[in-house]
Amino acid sequence: MEEVKKMKRVMFYGPKDIRVEESEIPKAKAGEVIIKNKVTLTCGTDVKTYMRGYRYEPPFPMGHEAAGIVYEVGEGVTTFKVGDRVVAHNSAPCNKCYYCKKGQHSMCVDLFQNQFTNGAYAQYQKIPARIVEQNMFHVPDNMNYKQAALLEPLSCAIYGVDETPFDIGDTVCINGCGPIGLMFVRMCYLRGARVIACDLSETRLEKARILGAAETVNVSETKDQVADVRKLTEDGRGVDAAIEAAGLPEVWNMALNMVRPGGFMLAFGGTKKDQTIAIDTYKMHYEQLTIKGVFHTTPKHVNAAFEMLKMNAISEKDFVQNEYQIEDIEKAILEHASGKVIKNAIIYND
Template sequence: MAVKGSIPKTMKALVAYSKDDYRLELAYPTPECGPDDIIIKTEACGICAGDLKCKHGAAMFWGDDVQPSWVKPPFIPGHEFYGTIVQMGENVEGYELGEKITADQIVPCGKCKFCKDGHYWMCQPHDMYGFMSYTNGGMAEYVRYGKTSVISKVPENMPLEQAALIEPYGCSKHAVDRAEITNEDVVVISGAGTLGLGMITYARMKNPKKLIVLDMQENRLDMAKKFGADLVFNPGKCDIDKEIKAITDGYGCDIYIEATGNPASVVQGLTIIRKLGTFVEFSVFGKETTVDWSIIGDRKELDIRGAHLSPYAYPFVIENMMNGNLKTEGVITTILPIEEWEKGFDLASGREGDLKVVLTFD
């Protein structure tokens, strides 16, 4: 087998052996390059809310009495990453050593009904970078992209502060696209974290009648204004239902996009959305959410839409970050070396006001 490029036999990597056993390994085996594979040297990897919830043992990852375990340890976390090509298999075409690339979080099988009809992000096996031992993620010096990886090229002059946001902004784009916003819609986005800010700056491009953002943190509401929100409210300081109804002649918002992962935000959304409105749910939840489902059907006849991952989004996101249409300034608040991963995970919780925390490699 002919392989272009060479890499060391071992690398630094954060490895999850169980929900209670995450270790920084200094001599972990580097991935082997098969004939259809690409190996990248990781430049940066963001810490996602999903990474935090996985580390904290959320049942949707590790299973419980109701659902089986989904993750397959030992695995290397991280799905918000990009890097430089350092090795390629003999069958790889269209790429060169030294190019920067990234890939969708999903690693589609290419064979199931969803892959075959173009809905690759809902692939039935649903292997994803950062959660399986055979699809290790970006919290390591080197990562292997397989034959079915959905790869996008990253411009050489794209700064880390943008490139490390491609994956979350791709998810933001897909969520907003699911809402089908028009210029007659009053849109409420609940949550102004990294994903919420990505939604705000993209939703602004849709020119809605009114773009309203909710968050419990004032610094995030300030960012929301800079990113295009017309109005911002802190649910902890005012009656959101009263405020939204006042703006909409008593009807409620046309579209509500939930981006907090907090059960209270779901109940809030069902309260302030108008009859025949569209509710988009994106978040990963750490626990179950209970609502009165009669609101959805009998009372309001709502369209409830989920949003998962970032299909077909990367090229648009990359182009519009580079041309300035998608705002990114200030979203990445902390950059740390992989050796400080524990501090990074702690800060990524937002307890000290951070938005996106990114890990890097020498």
């Protein structure tokens, strides 16, 4: 009888209830790849999931930012082989539904999100055929695993920036400087914006300045965040675009009130279900404001993110601070939540 090989993985059972469990190492079916993870990074979504749950019923696995080595390939896989250094994005659209045909791949009615089936907080992870075909990449020899694992959040930020209309020299305010917020800072700066960054954490604001923010506003030290941002624009007219990356309805409202007449607000941070904001219809109409929601990312922007990583547009040295073993996943997530670090890494021993 063939020996059953075991691995450790993290399962979510409910708010503040995550457990490291032993399970079988998955086997690759046709078109699939099994990755032996070298690193998994913590994420704001992991924090939200740990604190309040997610939109799927538990139990389910966790983690979606990982990179490693190909451990096994299924029948028909020709672009990857055992031993290859790889990174796989966490999702892939069907490319068949109405929304995919309209080019709105993040709205795919059959969007496969791998972290809720084969989570990346695990020693081994199964990559379904659809992701292998669309969103899996060979990691260059000069790129380390932590850098490669930044693929998913960077692709989300690039998608958001691509959907935000601003010209070179325009002023853009980023509200929330968690990992993706900081990637918004960097990508807007590289696209030619004058960036204002807002956050509660001075640690994160310092990082925002390193990544290109011209001005910062410490929300914990101001009585009126909107007024302080407007003061940093000519004649106090407001910013050309404001990006919400905190996932809080009150910040959505503030971001909308920061923009100038004719300006744009991107609602990127995901909120709790059934939350609403009130919109001043007079202001919305006569100032010709635009609000756009953006969720997740698309294969186009995943590919762009991988190219940006190869160009060292961002560096893991700016985003990943401490290393933990999988048994200490709760500590890693709580430290991430504290704002004292940008991200932590779960490292897997051979």
